[in-house]
Amino acid sequence: MERRLFVLQRLSAMLLALLVFIHLGLILFAVRDGLSAAEILGRTQGNILWATFYGLFVLLVAIHAPIGVRKVLQEWTGLPASTINSVCWGFALLLLVLGFRAVAAVV
Amino acid sequence: MNSKQLSVRIWRGKDNGGLETYQVPARENQTVLDVITEVQRLHAPDLAYRFACRVGVCGSCAMTVNGKPRWTCRTHVKKVADEGVLTVEPLRNLPRIKDLVCDLAPFIDTWQKAGAPFSGNQTRQQPPATVDPNSKARLTADAALQCINCAVCYSGCDVVNWNRDYLGPAALNRAWTLVNDERHGQRQQTFDQAFADGGCGNCHSHGNCTRLCPIELSPSQSIAGLKRLALTGLDKRY
Ligand code: SF4
Ligand code: SF4
Ligand code: FES
Numbered sequence: 617m618e619r620r621l622f623v624l625q626r627l628s629a630m631l632l633a634l635l636v637f638i639h640l641g642l643i644l645f646a647v648r649d650g651l652s653a654a655e656i657l658g659r660t661q662g663n664i665l666w667a668t669f670y671g672l673f674v675l676l677v678a679i680h681a682p683i684g685v686r687k688v689l690q691e692w693t694g695l696p697a698s699t700i701n702s703v704c705w706g707f708a709l710l711l712l713v714l715g716f717r718a719v720a721a722v723v
Numbered sequence: 724m725n726s727k728q729l730s731v732r733i734w735r736g737k738d739n740g741g742l743e744t745y746q747v748p749a750r751e752n753q754t755v756l757d758v759i760t761e762v763q764r765l766h767a768p769d770l771a772y773r774f775a776c777r778v779g780v781c782g783s784c785a786m787t788v789n790g791k792p793r794w795t796c797r798t799h800v801k802k803v804a805d806e807g808v809l810t811v812e813p814l815r816n817l818p819r820i821k822d823l824v825c826d827l828a829p830f831i832d833t834w835q836k837a838g839a840p841f842s843g844n845q846t847r848q849q850p851p852a853t854v855d856p857n858s859k860a861r862l863t864a865d866a867a868l869q870c871i872n873c874a875v876c877y878s879g880c881d882v883v884n885w886n887r888d889y890l891g892p893a894a895l896n897r898a899w900t901l902v903n904d905e906r907h908g909q910r911q912q913t914f915d916q917a918f919a920d921g922g923c924g925n926c927h928s929h930g931n932c933t934r935l936c937p938i939e940l941s942p943s944q945s946i947a948g949l950k951r952l953a954l955t956g957l958d959k960r961y
Pocket of ligand 3: 774775776777778779780781782783784785794795796797
């Protein structure tokens with residue numbers, strides 16, 4: 617279990633590092649002549665590629681962050697393991713819902 | 724007689740004991756263990772402390788000296804005394820028994836929990852295994868092998884300090900040597916145990932263990948090796 621979480625967290629970090637660079641590159645590219653909602657939506661709406669890209673982004677974040685938060689809670693609070701696990705599952709779901717909502721809103 | 728004196732503050736009693744100060748002559752060459760022995764012989768015959776070999780082999784003389792865990796038999800007073808004052812306390816992270824003596828049982832337990840006992844994979848009827856001394860696995864194991872179980876690293880590890888379920892540097896370092904030992908019949912089990920709850924996933928890699936180890940081993944590197952294996956899997960070739 618611990619090992620699986622460790623591996624999941626490292627692998628998601630590796631992929632996230634790549635996606636973050638693409639994301640940053642996109643930002644630089646997107647603001648080259650001003651930034652408007654219409655322009656963003658024009659690029660993202662109906663575009664399955666960006667939907668997949670940011671969908672994957674959300675998924676990886678929802679895997680990566682709660683595993684780290686779990687360790688922090690284990691070390692800093694004396695909470696029982698089951699409580700910490702539930703909190704982290706909740707956090708993962710929250711990230712998924714908020715993230716996919718945002719992705720759905722622009723495609 | 725040399726008039727220069729050394730002030731030695733020594734922890735007396737158990738948890739709610741306190742520091743008591745003794746004066747011993749400062750000598751050109753003396754180790755912290757020499758000083759403790761001198762105090763016990765001349766001033767405090769009931770002072771409890773541990774040692775055996777006095778030459779850095781047995782690992783039984785570790786204490787906290789001026790705030791840092793050290794092997795006292797090979798720590799020269801000149802190197803650590805702070806303006807003629809030496810403060811000697813029991814090791815951190817272990818239950819105290821009396822004066823400078825700690826109960827090492829929790830430390831030894833971590834070795835068992837980390838899957839540290841060697842278990843051969845051959846019978847006595849088979850010829851001894853031929854191990855290539857220059858193979859990568861053997862060199863890796865050798866680099867981590869000379870541990871004297873002194874518990875200096877365990878005492879210096881902050882993660883052990885806040886989480887007593889953490890196996891700590893020495894036990895995980897031992898697990899790493901076994902995982903790289905082709906003669907060990909339970910490499911997978913040892914690896915699983917080293918990575919279970921309380922295992923190497925808890926290490927913050929801040930390297931106190933490596934900085935303090937008197938044998939200059941690098942438990943933090945061994946732990947990093949175990950973590951790397953989690954991504955690549957055990958080498959199944961042997
Ligand atoms: S590197 Fe790991 S084992 Fe070593 S002192 Fe730091 S937390 Fe402890
Ligand atoms: S790894 Fe070094 S400091 Fe830790 S118990 Fe072994 S010899 Fe002592
Ligand atoms: S007395 Fe044996 S290592 Fe110090």
